[in-house]
Amino acid sequence: MSTLYDVVVVGAGPAGSAAAITAARGGSKVALIERGIYPGAKSVYGGVMYLKVLDRIVPTWREEIPFERWITKRHTMVLDGSTSVTVSYHDDGWGRHPYNGVTCLRSNFDSWFASKAQLEGVDLITATTVVDVKFHSGSNPSVMGVTLSNSDQTVGCRSVVLAEGALSPLADRLGLSSPSKNHHLTLGVKEVLKLDPSTIDERFGVPHDQGVDIEILGGLSPLVGGGFLYTNRDTVSVGVIISLESLKHHQVRAEYALEQIKHHPSIEPFIKDSMQVEYLAHLIPEGGWRDRGTLMKQGVYVTGEAASSTLALGIWLEGINYAIEMGAIAGEHATRYSEGKYGDEASRQYEDDIKRSFVGKNLKKLRFAPEVVLSNPIQRTLPILLNKTASSIFTVTDPLPKSGLIKTLYRAIKEANVAVVPTIKALLKTFWSFK
Ligand SMILES: Cc1cc2nc3c(=O)[nH]c(=O)nc-3n(C[C@H](O)[C@H](O)[C@H](O)COP(=O)(O)OP(=O)(O)OC[C@H]3O[C@@H](n4cnc5c(N)ncnc54)[C@H](O)[C@@H]3O)c2cc1C
Incomplete structure (x- = not known):
């Protein structure tokens, strides 16, 4: 066995670096292990981060992050054929403190965030993959360490945080992933x-x-x-x-x-x-709350996207902030676990803290929304209806008189070949899912 750590964090994405920072601040000796040659080398995302969540972990982030642009305009564009209806919001204030969204490149952001963990004394080990988690034998086995792709030795530790992202093969192998996640x-x-x-x-x-x-x-x-x-x-x-x-x-x-x-x-x-x-x-x-799986077992904490933390609902695509908050909570719990401060209640305590955070509250509140957003009425009917209605309202029909709103809607429904009752039901379900 090589060095003995209190906590090993698997993956130096947003969840992993947040976990490493809070675990180190809790007094743990921490290893943050990343398979890429540097943090962010293997990361893919769309591009906008909402980082107020960093206020409690790196309060100076606004002056430090390697940002591209502060987002001051948000549009939701509904496309159909060759037309579109767009809802736009512009807030010049978002370009100033405390800001809202920001575009960052992951290769820059993940490296910066992991460097913050290093400043807390975390050992960052890159270009090696954690291939297994080992447990002590016995009736109530606890974590013994992790094995790496480029070494025969086990890296010893008392607790592991799995922040391995979407596919989460280690969480799968340990039976912690939700069966419906895939x-x-x-x-x-x-x-x-x-x-x-x-x-x-x-x-x-x-x-x-x-x-x-x-x-x-x-x-x-x-x-x-x-x-x-x-x-x-x-x-x-x-x-x-x-x-x-x-x-x-x-x-x-x-x-x-x-x-x-x-x-x-x-x-x-x-x-x-x-x-x-x-x-x-x-x-x-995209399963969200209902696909979070088992969040903790025998000293292994699952966090971030490995626990299905991303909120992907058409109008919102937020994952980095959710991963950071969940990772920070996992790091705090892993430290307490490694100090032997928890008994059987460890798993419930972590789940309770996640539930109390904005991650748990938002994901739980919106737990039915992912399937609604991907449903036929939202994907097909809504774009057709919105675009046909907008076209009827804005196309000047002279010398014919203008149609009233009810007639316009009726015509759009007819042209779109929409079944009225199922569509109304679907719209009600949508409002209920986002209530
Ligand atoms: C196309 C796309 C667009 C998105 N757009 C946005 C957006 O605009 N805004 C937003 O907030 N979110 C967005 N997301 C979601 C966001 O990317 C995730 O929520 C976020 O990356 C999750 O962070 P994480 O730390 O849990 O996992 P990841 O970011 O996936 O990090 C996991 C890390 O673990 C490493 N790793 C994995 N397995 C091992 C192992 N066994 N050993 C060592 N290292 C390992 C990986 O290399 C990686 O660095 C998008 C996602 C996608 C795919």
């Missing part, structure tokens, strides 16, 4: 496109340090999912997030869906004449 996977495919910073400012209507977040619904037919377009300093990120089941069912490749979105007349003008600099793909477990 039924709620979506695939995110994203391109990073280079553009001159002044072209981005001009096209998106923002000054150089401010940016835009566009969430996209519809426009992917026959697939089920959504899309996004975000501004960085001298690149934009455009991507789609598609249900794996619909990809399989329609035998369509994800790249096709991304091309469909990129060539939509409402998206293309933002990205034309750009040069592709990156192409990335990653899975997202």
Whole structure:
């Protein structure tokens, strides 16, 4: 056995670094192990972070993070055919303290965050994969250590935090993952496109340090999912997030869906004449609260996206903030566990603290929303209805008289070939899921 740690954290993503920081501050000797050659080397996400959650862990984050642009405009764009309806919100105040969303590149952010853990005395070990967790034998086995892909030795520890992200093979192997998690996977495919910073400012209507977040619904037919377009300093990120089941069912490749979105007349003008600099793909477990699985067993804490922490609901795509908060809580608990401060109640205490945090409260409140967002009425009917209604309202019909709102809606419903009763039921279910 090599060095003995109190806590080993698997994965230096947002959840892992947060866990390492709070565990070290609790007095633990901590190893943070990352399979990439540096933290962020293997990370994929859309591009916008909501970092107020860092106030309690790294209060100086606003002055320190390697940011691209502070988000001051949020649009939700509903696409249909070659048309779109957009709801826009602009808040110049989001460009100043305390800010709201920010675009950051993961390779920069994850490295910065892990360096904060190192400043707390955490040993960061990169370019090696944790392949197993070993337990002491006996009737109530506890953690003995972890084994690595590039060493025969076991790294000894008293507690392990699994912050290994979406696929979570270790959590699966230890029987901690929810059996239904793999039924709620979506695939995110994203391109990073280079553009001159002044072209981005001009096209998106923002000054150089401010940016835009566009969430996209519809426009992917026959697939089920959504899309996004975000501004960085001298690149934009455009991507789609598609249900794996619909990809399989329609035998369509994800790249096709991304091309469909990129060539939509409402998206293309933002990205034309750009040069592709990156192409990335990653899975997202979208089951949320109902797929969190077993959060703790025998000194092993599951956290972040390995516990299905991402909130992916069309109008919101938030995962980094949820992973950080959940990781920070896991680190605190792992420290107490390694000090022998917990008995049988350890698992319940961790679950209770997660439930009391904004992560548990939001994920629980919105637990039925993921399936509603991916349902037929939201994916197909809503985009058609909204676009047809907008077209009827804004298209001037002279010399014919204007239709009233009821007639316009009735015509849109008829043209869209929508079954009224199921649609009303679906809309009520949507309101109830987001209540
Ligand atoms: C296409 C896409 C778009 C997204 N857009 C957004 C967005 O705009 N905003 C947002 O907030 N969230 C977004 N998310 C979600 C966000 O990426 C996740 O919520 C977040 O990354 C979860 O953090 P994590 O630390 O739990 O896991 P991860 O970020 O996945 O980190 C896990 C880390 O563990 C390492 N690792 C895994 N296994 C091992 C092992 N066995 N040994 C050693 N290291 C290991 C990995 O290399 C990785 O560094 C998006 C996700 C995708 C896929």
